[in-house]
Amino acid sequence: MQKFKPYIGLEVHIELSTKSKMFCACSAEHFSKKPNTQVCPVCLGLPGALPYPNERAIEDTIKLGLAFGCKVNGFSKFDRKHYFYPDLPKGYQISQYDLPLCGNGRGGTIRVRRIHLEEDTAKLVHQLGISNFQFPISKEKVTLIDFNRSGVPLAELVTEPDFSSGKEVIDFLKEVQVIVRYLGISNADMEKGSMRLEANVSVATDNKQPTTNNPPDYKVELKNINSFRFVKNAIDYEIERQTKILQKGEIPVQETRGYDENKGTTFSQRTKEEAQDYRYFPEPDIPPIKIIDKNIKRLRDLLPELPNEKRQRFIKDYHLPKDYIEILVASQELAMYFEKAVGISSSSSTSISAKTLADMIVNKKLNEEYSEPAGLVKKIIELTKVEYASDAQTDEAIETVLKENPKAVGDYKKGKGEVIGFLIGMVQKKLQGKGNPKFISEVLLKYMQK
Ligand code: ADP
Ligand code: MG
Ligand code: ZN
Secondary structure (H helix, E strand, O other): OOOEEEEEEEEEEEEOOOOEOOOOOOEOOOOOOOOOOOOOOOOOOOOOOOOOOOHHHHHHHHHHHHHOOOEEOOEEOOEEEEOOOOOOOOOEEEEOOOOOOEEEEEEOOEEEEEEEEEEOOOEEEEEEOOOOOOOOOOOOEEEEEEOOOOOOEEEEEEEOOOEOOHHHHHHHHHHHHHHHHHHOOOOOOOOOOOEEEEEEEEEEEOOOOOOOOOOOOOOEEEOOOOOHHHHHHHHHHHHHHHHHHHHOOOOOOOEEEEEEOOOOEEEEEEEOOOOOOOOOEEOOOOOOEEOOHHHHHHHHHHOOOOHHHHHHHHHHHHOOOHHHHHHHHOOHHHHHHHHHHHHHHHHOOOOOOHHHHHHHHHOOOHHHOOOOHHHHHHHHHHHHOOOOOOHHHHHHHHHHHHHHOHHHHHHHHOOOOOHHHHHHHHHHHHOOOOOOHHHHHHHHHHHHOO
């Protein structure tokens, strides 16, 4: 039987939520802003404008690298990557080539090859006609360019081709998203485009050694997919498509493919005849960056407790079910809310178990109703408290029951201890179930021992 082994590698782009852009002072917050209102000669690529790197973006990228156990390069630099497309007015993108900020990391079983920093491109909007424009080109296909996104800092994480299914890919992507949010360096929203990815997919047929780590010579690049679900579907579809081609004895074409959400299929967008030559060379307007160990240590010390560390601590400290932990840890705020609630409940006299608190958050979603954990704890105390009958009522019920059941009392005195259960039951009946069982049995015994 012929064996097929999929190889998938990711290039994940994360738009950093710094105040200003990567190489100028324009605001980097471009989402739903009026087009072309946050621009300057630098991010418009006007001749003679000089870039000035954003220190915060460099630090954020290093933090991301440290969170993935990367080695931070003490000597790093920016390079020009050339290509011709209207989203890039300079004719090149400032990126990093041979000396990225971070290299050789790991996320679970996936090797992270590198994490580098670059600038985002302008946003192209394809539409039919222009409204509100002095030269209306009605019903014609037009492309508008919004430069607000041009020059926004973009960290790119590149993995080795270590994934073998769509499910593995989205598990990893979700973890990247959680880590990025913990670090506070981006909201990493797929829908808003602040987290974007390209997935490279190939399938190997290796009859002799199907287990060796030997990716094929070709790869298909899947682009422009903006939800976890579609990423998974597109990859799984692509594996199947390539496997069928290989089963016919052919080799899939190296190309870029998009995903049709309605049909659930991938389609060819661009076939690269030969590898594109980006003519990389060092950016002459920005000096290389030296990162000293002291600064790496300072950034490492700034890292929060990372999701995986939190998961392990939650297992150890609270003994919660795994699915509860997943939900709590997926959000730093939720995890913090839970721990505050645990603290409040254990320091107050009524101690509610950590599991009950987690259940009220995970399943009952009471945290949405009570924004303060103290409110949640108070509510749970109310929910679990039973209104008992008063001591006087209980006393009276007991006396009545003893009077009405002289035989049972006699049996008890003869040594039939089990009648106590019957008597408690009778008292509860008189109290309509509102008696405090512990108190009833105490008082009963006291009477009977007289
Ligand atoms: P390129 O030189 O075209 O940029 P790279 O080797 O640098 O290609 O890899 C880019 C991305 O493609 C990485 O995420 C890598 O893991 C992935 N990749 C490389 N080769 C393969 C392959 N045969 N199948 C699937 N993914 C691959
Ligand atoms: Mg790339
Ligand atoms: Zn600018």
